[in-house]
Amino acid sequence: MRAPDSKAAVAYVLANRLSVEYNVETGWRTSPGGLVSALDSALRGLNVVWVGWRGSPVPEEGRGPHPAPPPGTSSMSVLEIPMSQHEVSHFYDGVCNAAFWPLYHDAVVDPVFRDEEFAVYRRINQRFADCVAASAPLGASVWVHDYQLQLVPALLRAARPDLRIGFFLHVPFPSAAVFELLPWKDSVLHGLLGADLIGFQTGASADRFCEEVCQRAVASRDGRDLVLGESAHPRRVAVDVFPVGPDANRFETLSATPAARDRAARIRAGFGAPEQVLLGVDRLDYTKGIDIRIRAVADVLKSAEYRGRNIQFIQVAMPSRSDLAAYQELRIRVEEVLHSANAELAALGLRPIHYVNEALPTEEIVALYVAADVMLVTSLADGMNLVCKEFVACRGDGSGRLVLSRATGAAEQLQDAWLVAPNDLADVKRGIADALRAGAGESHGRMARMRRAVFGADARHWADSFLARMHQTR
CATH class of the missing domain: 3.40.50.2000 (Glycogen Phosphorylase B;)
Known part of the structure; x- marks a missing residue:
């Protein structure tokens, strides 16, 4: 020191x-x-x-x-x-x-x-x-x-x-x-x-x-x-x-590599070149609000405004403390919510929510950050949450939108995110819908201000x- x-x-x-x-x-x-x-x-x-x-x-x-x-x-x-x-x-x-x-x-x-x-x-x-x-x-x-x-x-x-x-x-x-x-x-x-x-x-x-x-x-x-x-x-x-803060320069550098850009393009192509991609990246922990988030996304995608559009949601839930009973119960609950949401979406002819329950290397996470249009961080409680800041650091072109829980420490610095109350299903849905419909001018302005905050406090x-x-x- x-x-x-x-x-x-x-x-x-x-x-x-x-x-x-x-x-x-x-x-x-x-x-x-x-x-x-x-x-x-x-x-x-x-x-x-x-x-x-x-x-x-x-x-x-x-x-x-x-x-x-x-x-x-x-x-x-x-x-x-x-x-x-x-x-x-x-x-x-x-x-x-x-x-x-x-x-x-x-x-x-x-x-x-x-x-x-x-x-x-x-x-x-x-x-x-x-x-x-x-x-x-x-x-x-x-x-x-x-x-x-x-x-x-x-x-x-x-x-x-x-x-x-x-x-x-x-x-x-x-x-x-x-x-x-x-x-x-x-x-x-x-x-x-x-x-x-x-x-x-x-x-x-x-x-x-x-x-x-x-x-x-x-x-x-x-x-x-x-x-x-x-x-x-x-x-x-x-x-x-x-x-x-994250090592913001490292994430920005990784996101700009040809390998990351190529992988991001292949991710989008694999989902049929969607209009927009929603992304969640979390440890599988009961503090992260993953089950509420899945329900909120499913409801938004079923709504009249978005039902006919090709919008995909990728949820990465990396295993954590899997020997503990509370985490085993959480995994069962999240998978039940996921199966129910996918069944409802499939009945409407929509592609299901894509769920990844495995640890991914940093390079793959960065490619997902680059591929996504809207990042969803809806923790029920979080000391800080670096995922949202990593996502911002990876958006060197100024694009991308962030839906962020008010219960994260990061919300104090990233006021230009679409802030939501994570326990309120209706408010999470409202934040997701608002971020999806935001115009390029608004989203670029918000991202520019968030990037200044992230790089100024790395x-x-x-x-x-x-x-x-x-x-x-x-």
Whole structure:
């Protein structure tokens, strides 16, 4: 992390996953997650240590050695935090994905709280903190990421008060009414307040966090900063907003390649050269509103205004957390809605909705962005959502329209999208229909303004802004 007085300073990035991942068949590779790509350009050339889990459990005792992670590049090394299968089940599948994930997304599904799982969550957070405390040089900078590691800042501060600690929450911080459901709320707030800087995607999340802390008389508020009455020398915790962006230049470059253009043309040709193509690209997650979106598109295509037109809808739903019951139920529900919608459309002589339930490489996603006329991002709750920003970055010719949920963090920056209330089927239908009928002049004007917003606040800007603010906190 770039210190203003020393480019050689050692910096630590702590995240649930390492910047590399291990596959028993293919070996080590760069992790596909958005955090890795977002930080890559900002951290390039600095002396960085990435601390995280490999994404698979270590073998049980006596089952032989587990391959060690590679030493990293010349500017980034890795430290692995191992987890057993039991710990993965309680920490990752349990607390992280069954409690914190749904809770922080407005309890779209009911969160599950188990104290025995939170005990493992504490243990894993302590393991991260111990790793850094034992290896970090004096005065090093530490950037902790997301809801999996909310206890680390305080644990690390207790062990190493010399360290400069930043924390960034990638998901939304919930409302007071939802946060009240959390049985471990005091532990979480105490953990987060160990940081020198706490960053959020939106002003709403930052304000909700500050109000929660002050309501519990843990701190007083000075603007967005918090003042903790720790002994005779109160400590200040900076709180600020840092919207995450994609590597916009990379997506623009990929979208302009002959391979991407040719693939996009073949996609459209494969659907009979449609007048317009609608596109959804999501993880198969209950926060994304995929089932409501499918119903909305089907209703629009059946309407008198659009029934006789060749308009195609491609929905990519990449598998996610498929071992968890809530995600298995979601897949069944989405497929039932899809089959029903396709049957209704087929009865009217219309081509069905095209559903892709597999992970696609970045190059194929970019080709789909280029092929589409209207991008649909209708999440029920989203910390930011980079898909919509990637789509905008890929529209170098100024074409394309974006229908965007007001419940995404991106909606604060992309006000020129056709904004919709994602839980309101009628409003989602209205947004889709309005985007389809928009003229070229209107859509180009909206896209130009959105592109300025995306390129003005890309991944590098996000990381640099956070790090610069972090180094102003002491």
